[in-house]
Amino acid sequence: MPCEEALQFVFPLPCSVDLTVLPIMTEIQQEKKARREQLNITKVQLDQWNKALGDLKPAKIVEWAILTFPHLFQTTAFGLSGLCILDMISKMDLPKSLNSNTGKLPIELVFIDTLYHFPQTLDLVDRVKEKYPSFALHVYKPDGCSSEKEFRERYGDELWKKDQLKYDFLTKVEPLERAYNELNIMAVFTGRRRSQGAARSSLPVVDIDETLGVIKINPLVNWSFDDVRSYIKSNGVPRNELLDLGYKSVGDWHSTVPVKDGEDERSGRWKGQVKTECGIHQTSKYKQFLENAAKKGNEKRV
Numbered sequence: 001m002p003c004e005e006a007l008q009f010v011f012p013l014p015c016s017v018d019l020t021v022l023p024i025m026t027e028i029q030q031e032k033k034a035r036r037e038q039l040n041i042t043k044v045q046l047d048q049w050n051k052a053l054g055d056l057k058p059a060k061i062v063e064w065a066i067l068t069f070p071h072l073f074q075t076t077a078f079g080l081s082g083l084c085i086l087d088m089i090s091k092m093d094l095p096k097s098l099n100s101n102t103g104k105l106p107i108e109l110v111f112i113d114t115l116y117h118f119p120q121t122l123d124l125v126d127r128v129k130e131k132y133p134s135f136a137l138h139v140y141k142p143d144g145c146s147s148e149k150e151f152r153e154r155y156g157d158e159l160w161k162k163d164q165l166k167y168d169f170l171t172k173v174e175p176l177e178r179a180y181n182e183l184n185i186m187a188v189f190t191g192r193r194r195s196q197g198a199a200r201s202s203l204p205v206v207d208i209d210e211t212l213g214v215i216k217i218n219p220l221v222n223w224s225f226d227d228v229r230s231y232i233k234s235n236g237v238p239r240n241e242l243l244d245l246g247y248k249s250v251g252d253w254h255s256t257v258p259v260k261d262g263e264d265e266r267s268g269r270w271k272g273q274v275k276t277e278c279g280i281h282q283t284s285k286y287k288q289f290l291e292n293a294a295k296k297g298n299e300k301r302v
Contacts, residue, residue: 038213053205061219069187081191108136114171116252140175187215
């Protein structure tokens with residue numbers, strides 16, 4: 001099959017890649033991807049926004065974003081920061097013209113279910129849905145898999161140990177891009193904060209994921225973990241029960257451990273590894289993953 005006629009992966013991929021090892025986009029998904037509009041933001045605009053928003057309180061940033069960006073969603077794993085944003089939105093007196101005709105709030109939620117979340121996280125999702133019924137929730141899972149068992153049968157046991165990039169691509173990056181395309185997402189709220197350290201220490205209020213063509217708004221960028229925890233407690237926001245067991249940042253069960261006193265709040269994620277991000281906020285490195293997949297495909301043919 002000529003390369004230009006082949007089914008395309010989420011990122012551009014040489015035709016030499018073994019099509020049996022990765023999910024491919026259906027014709028419907030390709031059509032939605034081609035149809036998804038992207039906002040063209042100049043560096044001058046971006047710099048001005050970050051200068052003007054830098055000292056504003058989170059709720060003001062959230063309100064500004066809602067009034068500014070079309071097709072704005074919130075991607076969330078229901079961590080403390082994301083729950084703060086969700087609660088702020090629920091209490092805002094927004095223009096009725098922004099509400100959907102279903103009675104839901106204008107900001108919809110996207111949850112990437114990797115199939116490896118803690119039971120406590122999934123229980124939290126149910127409690128959040130009960131407390132905030134005005135939010136529409138979209139759940140995306142790895143392509144072609146509806147359970148951990150199906151994922152293991154398709155890709156083998158403990159894929160995160162054998163090929164971490166592939167695991168993150170399959171469980172997070174590909175489902176996220178599928179959500180962006182199917183829901184026509186142009187901008188998203190995230191719960192990232194500078195106090196979380198590592199790559200997030202210099203995070204701006206607004207940045208752009210150039211790989212996926214999506215604007216990211218980070219309203220809590222200046223908040224500390226104590227600020228977040230105080231908001232959750234003061235406003236009666238549901239939270240993950242694992243926080244009472246020493247966890248501060250919760251991801252997949254196989255790569256998350258409790259945090260000791262004095263440790264960075266995300267130090268419990270991928271303990272002992274250089275890695276600090278799961279892939280959802282570092283999508284550009286998955287071009288490397290796909291290039292490696294293409295290289296392996298070529299080697300098989302030699």
